[in-house]
Amino acid sequence: MKSRRQFLAGASLAAAATVVRPALAQRRANVSLPPSAFEAMQAELLRLYDVDRTIANFDAAYYGAMTKPVHAAYLARTAWVNRYNSTFLRSAVDGVPRDPELDKSRAAVARLIGASLDEVALSGGGTEALYALIANYRPLKAGHAVIYADVDYDEMQYAMDHLAESRGARLVRVSLPEPHSRANILATYDRVLKDTPRAKLLLLTHVSNRNGLIPPVKEIVALARSRGVDVILDSAQAVGQMPFDVADTGADFIGLSLHKWIGAPLGTGAIYVRRQRQGDIQPWLGNRIHDAGDIRARIPTGTVDFAARLTIPTALKVQADIGVDRKFAYLKGARDHWLDRVREVPGIELMLPDEPGNYGAISAFRLPGMRTLEQAKAAQARFVARHRLLVVAKAGLASGPVLRVTPALFNTTAELDRLAAAIRAERRLFA
Numbered sequence: 001m002k003s004r005r006q007f008l009a010g011a012s013l014a015a016a017a018t019v020v021r022p023a024l025a026q027r028r029a030n031v032s033l034p035p036s037a038f039e040a041m042q043a044e045l046l047r048l049y050d051v052d053r054t055i056a057n058f059d060a061a062y063y064g065a066m067t068k069p070v071h072a073a074y075l076a077r078t079a080w081v082n083r084y085n086s087t088f089l090r091s092a093v094d095g096v097p098r099d100p101e102l103d104k105s106r107a108a109v110a111r112l113i114g115a116s117l118d119e120v121a122l123s124g125g126g127t128e129a130l131y132a133l134i135a136n137y138r139p140l141k142a143g144h145a146v147i148y149a150d151v152d153y154d155e156m157q158y159a160m161d162h163l164a165e166s167r168g169a170r171l172v173r174v175s176l177p178e179p180h181s182r183a184n185i186l187a188t189y190d191r192v193l194k195d196t197p198r199a200k201l202l203l204l205t206h207v208s209n210r211n212g213l214i215p216p217v218k219e220i221v222a223l224a225r226s227r228g229v230d231v232i233l234d235s236a237q238a239v240g241q242m243p244f245d246v247a248d249t250g251a252d253f254i255g256l257s258l259h260k261w262i263g264a265p266l267g268t269g270a271i272y273v274r275r276q277r278q279g280d281i282q283p284w285l286g287n288r289i290h291d292a293g294d295i296r297a298r299i300p301t302g303t304v305d306f307a308a309r310l311t312i313p314t315a316l317k318v319q320a321d322i323g324v325d326r327k328f329a330y331l332k333g334a335r336d337h338w339l340d341r342v343r344e345v346p347g348i349e350l351m352l353p354d355e356p357g358n359y360g361a362i363s364a365f366r367l368p369g370m371r372t373l374e375q376a377k378a379a380q381a382r383f384v385a386r387h388r389l390l391v392v393a394k395a396g397l398a399s400g401p402v403l404r405v406t407p408a409l410f411n412t413t414a415e416l417d418r419l420a421a422a423i424r425a426e427r428r429l430f431a
Contacts, residue, residue, distance in 0.1 A: 033329045041330050042413065048318070049410040056389045056415040060408035061209055061237060061362050064263040066315070073314040074265045077307035089306065098306075105312035109258070109270050112316055114245035118275060121296045122309055125269040126236030126257030127155050132271060132298050133232045133253045134159040135166075136282040137201055142168030144200035147192060147229075149174040150398045151208040156234055160203055172196050175398035176213075179353045185215045190223055199229045206249070207237035210394045211351040211402060212335075212362030214242075221250040230280075236260060236269070240319060241360050242328045252277040264315035265308035271298060327409070331361035334407035334416060339363060341420035345427055351402060364394065364402035365423065369430030376401035379429060387422040389415075 033041065048067040051057070066074060084093050091097040103117065110120045123129040134156065140146070146169045148160045163169040174192050177184045193199060202224050207214050221231045233251040238244055240261030246254060258268040273281055273295055283290075283297040290297040319327070342348055347368030352359045370376055376393035380403065383389045392404045407416065 033326070033333050038330065038333045039413070041326065045322075045330075045409045046412070051410050053415075054388065055384060056411065056418060058405045058407060058411065058415075058419060059390050059392050061260065061404065061406040062392075063257075063259045063266060064240075064261055064408065065410060066263050066265060067318050070263055070265070070311060070315045070318055074307060074311045077310045081307045081310070089303075102306070102309055105309050106270075108313040108316045112244075112319075113239065113254075113256070113272060114247055115272050116275065118295060119246075119272055119278075121271050121299045122312075123255075123269040123271055123299050124267050124304060125259060126234070126255050127153075127269075128300070129255035129257075129269045129271040130156050130232065130234055130236070131159050132284055132300075133255055133273075133281060134201075134203070135162060136284065136298060137163075137230070137232070137253075138280045138282050139230070140167050140169055140200055143170065143198060145170040145172050145196045145198045146201045146203070147172045147174060147196060147199055148203040149176050149205070150396055151176055151180075151210055151213055152203055152205045153209050153234060153236070154396065156203055156205075160201075163201075169200075170198070172199070178351075178399050180211070180213045180351070180358070181353050182216050182355055182358060185213070186219055186223075189215075189220045193223055193227050193229060199224075199227065202229050202231045204231050204233050204251075205237075206233055206235040207241065207360060207362065209237055209362070210396050210404065211364040212359050212404075212406075213352060214238075214358055214360060216357075218248060218250050225250070237362065240324070241331060243324050246272055246274075253281065258312060258315065262312075262315050262319055264312050265305065267305050267308050268312060271295070273298065322409075328360060330409070331407065332359070334411060335359065335361050335363050335405075337413065338405065338407070338416045338420045338423075341417070342423045345424050347427055347431065348423065351397075362404065362406045364404045366400065366402055367423075367429055367431075368427055370403075371400055371430075373401045375430055376403060379403055379426065382426065382429065383422055387418065387425070389419055389422055391419070 050068055051065050081088060087093050089098055106120050106122055107117050110117050146160050146163050148157055164171050176188055204220055206217055224231050231251050233249055233254045235254050236257040239256040252274040254272040256270050258264040259266045278295055281298050283292055284300055287297045287301060289301040349366040351364040367379060373395045380391060380393040383391050394404045395401045
């Protein structure tokens with residue numbers, strides 16, 4: 001019979017290793033996927049998932065379904081935590097103290113993003129992580145300006161608005177010019193930073209949940225730093241979808257999700273704060289559960305889904321077996337597959353120019369004549385009812401609402417073709 005420690009440390013990882021096929025761990029440098037390689041990788045990926053296909057789900061930007069090995073590990077962790085309940089939470093289980101077990105998950109995340117353990121704290125998701133960074137940003141003084149853009153996530157915009165209400169900050173809202181080329185985006189941030197001499201904080205979204213824009217992050221962070229402006233980077237849609245290293249971003253403060261593209265259980269995320277800057281994020285509402293010098297003081301410390309957090313290393317193991325470079329190439333290939341089949345449809349607006357580095361899995365479109373959020377929601381409902389496809393109505397862009405499409409690793413080529421056919425069929429819905 002396995003000991004408690006053996007069970008916690010090894011069972012779920014062994015399960016992952018037996019299900020994920022070695023073929024998925026080919027050379028990570030090979031980021032180009034010709035059609036034959038795309039189809040071969042799809043066949044391998046489909047074996048990892050057990051999802052309902054009554055409706056073809058193109059909403060992977062919401063959260064990522066767990067693979068079979070991750071789901072099995074989560075069920076096992078849940079059963080274990082339930083069996084030992086507060087004896088585990090009080091570190092009374094022989095050989096399995098709570099915080100060192102959770103630190104295995106923190107350490108796995110730190111390795112993933114190129115950070116050290118003391119620069120990472122687990123959170124209840126990307127939104128919680130970013131609220132913690134924005135609301136508790138210490139250097140902000142009354143009269144300082146804070147900047148955010150229309151492509152940023154709604155709740156993070158609300159958090160920036162809260163800085164005006166609670167801290168006396170001046171809000172500067174930016175509508176990024178379309179087309180969203182990298183040159184246009186960089187010029188816009190350069191201009192707004194020059195025009196806002198009292199700017200102190202900039203919210204920057206690594207991958208937009210609205211239309212999938214990937215801005216030139218490192219260049220924007222450098223521009224901001226040259227003017228004494230800190231950047232809080234929203235990498236909720238980036239980590240796990242694409243290659244990621246904190247050093248490559250240049251950002252000192254990053255919020256990330258683990259239940260989106262990593263495919264960890266719901267309610268998992270993390271913050272990164274560079275060690276030398278941790279004093280600039282205040283403890284959460286005066287939190288003294290952890291010492292003020294501990295990054296974990298910056299996150300709420302209530303009772304959480306401990307089983308979900310203990311499952312994080314298994315999710316990261318599955319990701320490593322797939323290979324993030326190949327995964328990113330595959331997701332871009334899925335995006336290109338449906339989009340290439342509607343490019344020439346009269347009146348269809350596609351939101352992103354096809355520049356290298358400008359996009360990943362997420363993209364969006366407008367049907368001809370679709371100008372209001374109510375129309376976009378009606379189109380979403382029609383795609384579900386008539387075509388059994390889930391695309392998502394998204395507001396927030398200055399140019400108007402869109403229908404967002406986010407292929408998942410479990411979508412099939414046939415589903416991508418159905419999506420393209422449905423877009424062609426509905427092009428006159430509002431015309």
